[in-house]
Amino acid sequence: MLRYFSEKKYNHLVKDYVTAKTIYNFIEEIGVGAYGVAYLLEDMNTHKKYVLKRLKTKHRHKKKIRQKFDQEISILNEIELPNVPKLVSKGEISGIPFYIMDYIEGKTFEQSIFQDGQIFSLKQSMQITKELLQILIEFHKKGIVHRDLRIPNILLKDNTLHIIDFGLAAYMKPELQLDKINNPKRAENHISDLYYIGHFLLFLLYSTYTPTKKKERSWQEELLLPQEVIEYIERLLIIRPAFSSAADALQSLPLREHIENTNIY
Structure with a gap:
């Protein structure tokens, strides 16, 4: 029946x-x-x-x-x-x-950005990315890749990051080679999670952006970012050589001193 x-x-x-x-x-x-x-x-x-x-x-x-x-x-x-x-x-x-x-009672970053209009400075965005990578390292130590780290699936509760929705999660395949990956979003290794973090970081950074020209430009042109940050995001998105692991991405985060000294907020 x-x-x-x-x-x-x-x-x-x-x-x-x-x-x-x-x-x-x-x-x-x-x-x-x-x-x-x-x-x-x-x-x-x-x-x-x-x-x-x-x-x-x-x-x-x-x-x-x-x-x-x-x-x-x-x-x-x-x-x-x-x-x-x-x-x-x-x-x-x-x-x-x-x-x-x-049940995690908090606000997703999708709600914070698009419903509440919250903005995230460059410094805040990089700090959130750092905390997210620290969680991600623990996932990967357990041999698990989330594969869906989008703004609806990452939330804040009591100033602490939480990750939900493991419907696309998978067990990692460490032997998977980068040149064999056709779709980084679905890769069963660290590449997928870092690729999503690259897009997540861009959502945070675009929260402060107000278009000044009608013609759409690339994010590298629209966001006034330090070159180190641009290159960092390009590595997450595999535009430049990819990071070897989440730990590598964490260690390679642009220096805090540089972020604090920049006037981009």
Whole structure:
């Protein structure tokens, strides 16, 4: 009978399951992705919030997608870092796998930039990049690459960076060679995460940018950045020779003294 359930109808099954068989109150649906649906829950005793993420019903018979969903659960369970939601439990509802994890109550950088209009100075942007690379190094030490470090998946809570959504995460393949990578976003090694960080950093830097000319120019021309910073971002984006690791990228960050002395804010 499950094959006749639409996503909307299955939402009711999830709500009924949470209400009848868990310690949580069902609050609302909070997100829909290509492969999954997420709901906000609240512990009836502690009032702490959690997220239940389940596979979309249309993917229930797709072996590779189910395996990827199981891998997402395994990766979350293995990371065990304070900057990542903690896995609480897992199970199935009418044949559809799900898991429950901590809810991180913070603002994504997408919300901060495009909803709140927050701007980030060059100095702030480089500091955030430094903190992000430090987290990334811990991921890579565990053999895990996130592969989706975009502004909706990085957030601030109590001035601390948190990373969410491990739906595209993978186990690293250290033997993967740069010249064999066709799409850096999907590379199963450090190249993917550093490539995304390059774009993430550009979003931060563009938060201070006001167009002065109608004709669109390259970011190197539009953003008045020190040459060292331009070259650094070009290495993240593989325009110049790529960094050998996240640790290499962290060590190569433009010197703080140079950033502090620049008048670009």
